[in-house]
Amino acid sequence: MEALYQIFEDRLRKTPLGFKRYLYPAVDWSRRLFGLIGARGVGKTTLVLQHIKENHSLSDTLYVSMDDLYFANHTLYETADQFHKNGGKYLFVDEIHKYPEWSRTLKNLYDGYPELQVVFTGSSVLDILKGSADLSRRALPIYLQGLSFREYLQLFHSITLPALPLEDILAHKANDLKQKVGFPLKYFKAYLQKGYYPFGNGDDYMAHLRQIIAQTMESDIPAYANMNVATGRKLLKLLTIIAESVPFKPNFSNLAKLIGVSKNSIAGYFYYIEKAGMIAQLREKTGNLLVVGKVEKVYLENTNLAFCLSGGAPDVGNIRETFFFNQMKVNNEVCRSEKGDFSIGNLTFEVGGKSKTQKQIEGLKNAFVVKDDIEYGYHNVLPLWAFGLSY
Numbered sequence: 001m002e003a004l005y006q007i008f009e010d011r012l013r014k015t016p017l018g019f020k021r022y023l024y025p026a027v028d029w030s031r032r033l034f035g036l037i038g039a040r041g042v043g044k045t046t047l048v049l050q051h052i053k054e055n056h057s058l059s060d061t062l063y064v065s066m067d068d069l070y071f072a073n074h075t076l077y078e079t080a081d082q083f084h085k086n087g088g089k090y091l092f093v094d095e096i097h098k099y100p101e102w103s104r105t106l107k108n109l110y111d112g113y114p115e116l117q118v119v120f121t122g123s124s125v126l127d128i129l130k131g132s133a134d135l136s137r138r139a140l141p142i143y144l145q146g147l148s149f150r151e152y153l154q155l156f157h158s159i160t161l162p163a164l165p166l167e168d169i170l171a172h173k174a175n176d177l178k179q180k181v182g183f184p185l186k187y188f189k190a191y192l193q194k195g196y197y198p199f200g201n202g203d204d205y206m207a208h209l210r211q212i213i214a215q216t217m218e219s220d221i222p223a224y225a226n227m228n229v230a231t232g233r234k235l236l237k238l239l240t241i242i243a244e245s246v247p248f249k250p251n252f253s254n255l256a257k258l259i260g261v262s263k264n265s266i267a268g269y270f271y272y273i274e275k276a277g278m279i280a281q282l283r284e285k286t287g288n289l290l291v292v293g294k295v296e297k298v299y300l301e302n303t304n305l306a307f308c309l310s311g312g313a314p315d316v317g318n319i320r321e322t323f324f325f326n327q328m329k330v331n332n333e334v335c336r337s338e339k340g341d342f343s344i345g346n347l348t349f350e351v352g353g354k355s356k357t358q359k360q361i362e363g364l365k366n367a368f369v370v371k372d373d374i375e376y377g378y379h380n381v382l383p384l385w386a387f388g389l390s391y
Helices: 002-013 044-055 076-085 102-112 149-157 166-170 173-181 184-194 205-225 229-245 252-259 263-275 303-309 316-328 384-389
Strands: 033-038 061-065 090-094 117-123 140-143 279-283 295-300 334-336 342-344 347-352 367-371 381-383
Touching (some): 002 044, 002 061, 044 061, 044 117, 061 076, 076 102, 102 117, 117 205, 149 184, 184 303, 184 384, 205 303, 229 252, 229 263, 229 303, 279 316, 295 303, 295 316, 303 316, 316 347, 316 384
Parallel strands (some): 033 140, 061 090, 347 367, 367 381
Antiparallel strands (some): 279 295, 342 347
């Protein structure tokens, strides 16, 4: 295990502590077993290493990644057992989705080592609630989304702003923060293209993002769902078709013909692609917490994916709606609206450009026009960029 500790110490030494994701202070690190899940590249590993660096000693803590060659000849269970016998108390397991029988192994560790805390990270495609070993009663899944516009401003431009809950955005509290930002629209345009993932915003950003897309579609999903390589390629083709059509209401029969699979397979493919953080499905409001609403529109999960998959020229209307949906769904249930674009509770939102009128929501109570290309809000008109301050 000496090699594992060397890798752990090296990664810990290189972990920065200055900027922390929105979820960092909200995580209950005292739980015996829980998972931090999210799409590739959103910062799960860094968040875990920051916690270790600030709160743990190397004498009783170990971080391992399941893509390490060490696990070609060793099991996670025997590694944890040896670690525990040597006084280990805190085990952090990265990329658990790459490990066969991950669900059963975590259950056995939980049941067999009550003194050992296990924290794991994994692709958001992992469905903890449907784990074969019934982890739902043992492992709490915590979802980490990509950078908000607020976090982007802090990480890349050293502009620190408080998070604004929806009621504060509606009350035009973003107007009071505009002076701290300076020129929000300049930063906002850059964020839409290269700001959602915290791995940088340089010239290699899109190449890195294309790699994430390919690995997610051709490796992560097939490995988790027991699909072959050919199916992984069909998933990537399906995502490309979606990118060319969003936002749209899916027609499973037509999509099945385009990628050469049965109609019954498409629903499952959409499920995995959404879980993996590549698309977001807007559903109708049901009023029943136990019933999942019918899908009304499909979007790419974030605006950076839209710029990447469209070759840099996505539809501007799609970008605006994608941004609003992406940022709002972290803390709110966002559904289809009968008259506007989106509804949150009893609120209606119509999203558009600077010249967007009130016509679409005329006569509606609690209705708002969300406009791009404006800096300040007024009355029931809100600047689109302000919704990026919500987390």
